Amino acid sequence: MKNNFKLRFMAGLAAVMCLAGMMSSCGNSGGDSSSKKTADSSKSESNEKTQDGKVFMENTTGTSDGYSYELWKDKGDTKMTITEGGTFSCEWSNINNALFRRGQKFDCTKTYKDLGNITIKYGVDYQPNGNSYMCVYGWTRDPLVEYYIVETWGSWRPPGAPEALGTVTVDGATYDVYKTTRYEQPSIDGTKTFDQYWSVRQDKPQGDGTKIEGTISVSKHFDAWEQLGLQLGNMYEVALNIEGYQSEGQATIYQNELTIDGNYSADPAPVVTKNGGGNDDKPEDPADGAGFFTSDFESDESGWTQRGSSTVAQTTDEASEGKGSLFVSGRTDNWNGAAIMLNSEVFKQGGTYSFKTDAMQKSGEDATLKFTMQYTGSDGDHYDQIAQQTAPSGEWVTLEGDYTVPDDATNLILYVESPDSLTDFYIDNASGIGDGSEPTPSTSDKKDDTEYTFSDPVAITNTADIAWIDKDKPMVAISFDDGASATKKTDPAYRIIDTMADNGFHATFFYVGNWIKTEEQVKYAHEKGMEIANHTTTHPYLSKLKPAEIRDEYEKCREKLKGIIGEEPSAVLRLPYLDGGGDTTKTLNDVALISCAVDTKDWNNATADNIVDTIKKAKENGSLDGAIVLCHENYEATAEAMEEVVPWLKEEGWQVVTVSELFAANSKELMGGKVYTKLS
Known part of the structure; x- marks a missing residue:
């Protein structure tokens, strides 16, 4: 069974509905502080009369075709028509505030990373008259956060007054990122104070008249928010939402394809720029x-x-x-x-x-x-x-x-x-x-100020066994990031390992220390001759860390891997987000830093055929020989592609080797603090 699933075909399997009747609140629309509550699960009389047709005039919530749906209003005339495959249409007038949304609600036990990469492909005929916006909307718990990814709007661009913390560029568009705070407002946990996170597109998307279509990589916005210091909690909801405030209008959502692939990958990173203010503001010394x-x-x-x-x-x-x-x-x-x-x-x-x-x-x-x-x-x-x-x-x-x-x-x-x-x-x-009597800095504060002494780069001791390699044959280092989470031998990671081993080849597996859920998988890869390597402990942007923090990211993962396999892992590290900036190269002067020459783009929903074509074209144009290829072990498409392309490479007289084997077999030295994309 594929790990990647589309919710419109998996009714009821993706999530557990939270309790109906819990309170919910949306953001300030145009300066009003009115709040929104989750609609009571009992239908009003007007809804009951049209239940068979899935047409709702009053507050309601439910599920259909595997998608949750919800209509909420505080007053006025509304109509929501539920259609198949996550789609719906809505109308509103004489309202104060109203929301119409379809998506998924979760049981609040998993973060977005636990759920996997989340994307929404949408097609909307959007006709607001006044203050309204079309967005991705939801909540998290621990911390309690209400969030918006605003794709387009009517007469008012939310959220209003706050200065943007920065920008994120993803899916071909640039969004401003904001944080606002709601004080003692109704929420999914009763009356609380909570933050709102916003990505608001800088320019409205261009469409055919009132129709717009596009893709929103929801997880990439969440990644960007984390870079800007905005932490999300466990997922309660993600939905495509039409909101109106003191306005009228109508919308037809003719495509709402919500995909949660079950295998989170942080690569590639969205392009994030911090503004000079916001979270970067440094307070002046209180002693002054x-x-x-x-x-x-x-x-x-x-x-x-x-x-x-x-x-x-x-x-x-x-x-x-x-x-x-x-x-x-x-x-x-x-x-x-x-x-x-x-x-x-x-x-x-x-x-x-x-x-x-x-x-x-x-x-x-x-x-x-x-x-x-x-x-x-x-x-x-x-x-x-x-x-x-x-x-x-x-x-x-x-x-x-x-x-x-x-x-x-x-x-x-x-x-x-x-x-x-x-x-x-x-x-x-x-x-x-x-008053000049600030408390003593904490241990973590002192750590950030620790002076770090840099050393000259050193050559890596490369003990790779290359006796099996024919040095006269072309070779490529195919590598895999982000494990280990496989629990069954039919999962992608095990299939990839077995494919390499069955063809007499080896590959490098780069592990994130805190993401290792199955130590047995790491041991299995090691026993099969795969290279066990470091992808840091938490997968941060190393360029944003201080030297001591960079070293800590490497060492903690190294110690964890050593404890699993019983020996030192290879002294090579895949750069998270392929980011080797800041003090990274100076700090990791005894570690070979690995990027890639060929990117299969499995992280970007590449199909098995796409991945195979990428590798075959690289062979044809000469860029595959000696290249380091970037893949991820937790995608079904990647496993399918390896099962096809690895035997093909063998038939073509090629060898798949580890990164360390690639350099040792070609009598090339790996140097610490140097970034490698291929044999050089």
Whole structure:
């Protein structure tokens, strides 16, 4: 049975539905803070009447053709028609907020990497009138995250105010990446504070009139988010979604092919660029009394967002100083207000900080304004008062106080509320500064600052047994990344190993230490004469690491492989993402760094025929001789291709060898710190 499956043909097998009726929330559309709940599984009367035709007018959720479906609205006129193969159509008018989506819901026990590479091929006739967007949408748990990959939109490009953390280029398009935070909003886990991650396409895709088609490599966006410091949790949902906010429109999704191939591969990496700000901002030294954050609200919201059902917006109507302030309105509960999430790398456990803001309310009578710190401790959520004042109507007051961050505090959120009133209010000149008594850096902080001494490159000791190799015959080093996860001898990895061994050949297998699920597979490959090699411990971008971290990635994987096979693995390392930048070559001066000359693109859904053609064409044009070929061991298509092309190469008088054998048989030295794509 193939590991790669398309959900439209595998009804009900890909996922376990989470409990119906749990609360869910989507993002802010056009500045409104309205939230969305997962529709109750019991159908309304209007849905029951049309159940056989799978036409829904009211909130509903269910499954059909192996795809989940959901209609959610808070009010207005909606219609969702479920059609075969994950497709659907929808209409909306007179709404505040509505979502129509089809995809898969999961049991929240696996990360996206555990599930495998996720892609969606879509075809949509999209006709919004006003604020709307077409996107991939879902949730994760641990951490709780709501995410969007926005492909196109109506009159408003989400998510609005925040500066992009960076960009990702994938599937031929460039997307801006954002992070926003929702404070005390309904979610799949009840009322919570949670982050939203966004990829928003810079330019709308071109189509035929209102029709657009394309592919969204969902996992590659997730990979990009991780590069930018945005961590996802266990998967709850992935779906193609049409959302409308205070608008009307219609859409027909005539293709929605959601593929989860069951074998995650990080290669190739999406092209990611970090912006100068965002997560890279470096706080100034608190000993200098510099502001960790200052918000004057002269031109924007300065990173503050709504808490609860409130709305926040920069305004020039009032100001305690300068010309602007933040206006907080639409509060429906006392704890609703304005909030800012504090960076834990800046506001550290045990540190003492001074917080201050000016505030004013204009209710016509006195009201209490309160400055509060929320955090999650070892025993749950806490809400500590920093300052509180009675504010006369129309007068600016100052809320200020010192606060020491508890030793177990995480998820710090600073907010302003009015505990005895639902009044609108303004804030201005908000700040948080250190008092010069920052806590002692942690062990990990010290590690990052460790001075690293570089040495000259050294020659690799190559002990490869080449007695079986005919040096007069052409040879190629076919290599395989990302194992070992095979559990059955019929899985791709075992089939590849057996194909090599049955033809009297060897190949190099590059293992990621933390991804090894089946040590027996590694032992089996070793016993069959395959080269056991290093692909780092966690598969990071080495160019983004400090020297000590690069060395740690190599050594931990080396020790793990040594413990499995009982001897030193080869001193060759496949570069994750083929990235050898930064301090990589200087740090790994005793390790041969391996890239490739021929890429089979099995990671990019290449079929078995595609892979075979790639290798045969390389033979024909002369680029295969002495080349290092990149493959991945966990794809069905790769196993099928090897079962065809390896015997063919043997018939053609070729030999498949390991990377180390390739160099030893040709009397070539492998040097540490050098990147190799072929025999050279």
